[in-house]
Amino acid sequence: MRPLKEAGRDFTxxxxxxxxxxxxxxxxxVIFKELFSSSSPSKIYGDALEKCRSHPEIIAVFxxxxxxxxxxxxxxxxxxxxxxxxxxxxxxxxxxxxxxxxYESGKQGTVHVEVKENPEKGRFEVRYIxxxxxxxxxxxxxxxxxx
Numbered sequence: 001m002r003p004l005k006e007a008g009r010d011f012t013x014x015x016x017x018x019x020x021x022x023x024x025x026x027x028x029x030v031i032f033k034e035l036f037s038s039s040s041p042s043k044i045y046g047d048a049l050e051k052c053r054s055h056p057e058i059i060a061v062f063x064x065x066x067x068x069x070x071x072x073x074x075x076x077x078x079x080x081x082x083x084x085x086x087x088x089x090x091x092x093x094x095x096x097x098x099x100x101x102x103y104e105s106g107k108q109g110t111v112h113v114e115v116k117e118n119p120e121k122g123r124f125e126v127r128y129i130x131x132x133x134x135x136x137x138x139x140x141x142x143x144x145x146x147x
Contacts, residue, residue: 039117039124041083045070045098048113048129048143052100055143061133062102062109070098092117094124100131108134109141 049068052058058066070081083096096113109131115124129143 039092039094041081041094041096044083044094044113044115044124045081045096048096048111048126049098049100051126051129051143052111052131055141057141058100058109058131058143061105061141062100062107063104065103066100067103068098068100068111091119092124093127106135110134 045068049066052068053066081096081098083094085092085094087093094115096111096115098111098113099108100111101108111129111131113129114127116127117123118125125146126144127147128145130145131141131143133139133141
């Protein structure tokens with residue numbers, strides 16, 4: 001009787017370990033997809049922010065040091081980048097909105113980005129990036145326009 005009870009307990013532990021490995025694998029997949037996929041909002045945000053930081057007209061307005069951030073959450077964190085995904089003519093599109101701010105100048109701006117799926121390359125390509133300068137004098141700076 002004792003070996004049967006131990007076998008049942010061992011089998012239960014085995015199932016718990018398998019479930020744990022499955023959950024861990026699923027978490028790694030989600031994290032990898034979000035951080036390293038070329039189609040994730042985080043990746044598109046990072047690429048667009050780098051283009052803004054290297055654009056001469058934006059540097060002239062905001063200064064050399066530019067920080068980017070998303071929408072404020074209830075906890076006061078500003079990490080969520082507002083985005084919407086949609087399909088048009090069978091192709092996926094994504095629009096993002098985030099904010100930039102110059103460290104020294106105190107100037108602020110809203111960045112608008114739209115990307116379009118390229119089925120041949122299997123990734124998104126930028127359609128446009130433009131920045132609305134929210135402080136005086138208000139204006140719009142076009143960073144990239146591939147429409």
